[in-house]
Amino acid sequence: MKKFYTYLILFLLFTSHSYADQPGSWEPYILESDNKEYFAFIDYADQDSAKYPWERKWQLGVFHKDSTLFWIREFNPTGYKEGNLTNDGENILMVSFWYYKKGWVVSVLNKEPKNDFFLTGNQFNIQDKYLIETTSHFLWREDYKIEDNKILITTNDGNKWEVNIPKKELSLIHSQNSSALNIILISVFLVFVSLCVFLYLRKRNFQS
Numbered sequence: 001m002k003k004f005y006t007y008l009i010l011f012l013l014f015t016s017h018s019y020a021d022q023p024g025s026w027e028p029y030i031l032e033s034d035n036k037e038y039f040a041f042i043d044y045a046d047q048d049s050a051k052y053p054w055e056r057k058w059q060l061g062v063f064h065k066d067s068t069l070f071w072i073r074e075f076n077p078t079g080y081k082e083g084n085l086t087n088d089g090e091n092i093l094m095v096s097f098w099y100y101k102k103g104w105v106v107s108v109l110n111k112e113p114k115n116d117f118f119l120t121g122n123q124f125n126i127q128d129k130y131l132i133e134t135t136s137h138f139l140w141r142e143d144y145k146i147e148d149n150k151i152l153i154t155t156n157d158g159n160k161w162e163v164n165i166p167k168k169e170l171s172l173i174h175s176q177n178s179s180a181l182n183i184i185l186i187s188v189f190l191v192f193v194s195l196c197v198f199l200y201l202r203k204r205n206f207q208s
Helices: 002-021 176-207
Strands: 029-032 038-044 058-064 069-075 091-095 104-110 117-120 141-147 150-155 160-164 169-174
């Protein structure tokens, strides 16, 4: 059974890394908000099919569930069918597989372009030893999820980060280093208490 779980973990790591190294399909696609109230359609904004997909103009349209248009704007896709649409329909979130030290790894695209904001890889303070090398890139995060207009990201070093979308703020909410330090301090405290109890009992036995 242990071998089975070992192979399963290795398989998942391999497939996730392989997916990240696959070239993008550059096809139009649809995103849906978790509450099913909105959907986004990422599509070509021109009719020039003679050009390569990455040379063409693209657009991002967000619609209410009854298919009435909410907002639309220009869009620069990565070629991958990725992204999340927030439950209020106002933001498209992109959290990159790949690590870019000075490039964007988190993009928040708002219905008003002036409200867009971006985070670069170096803002997450990940040491090089935690970056996982693939065939052509580096991976920097384990997982992420969207909750209440916040992006919760776990990076490869075990740290947990929160991106507050309305406030445009990044904050560290759990540090793996602080957890390790807490474990050490608790262990030292328990050893100290055990030693005190041992000395107390020894003294009592000696007096009796």
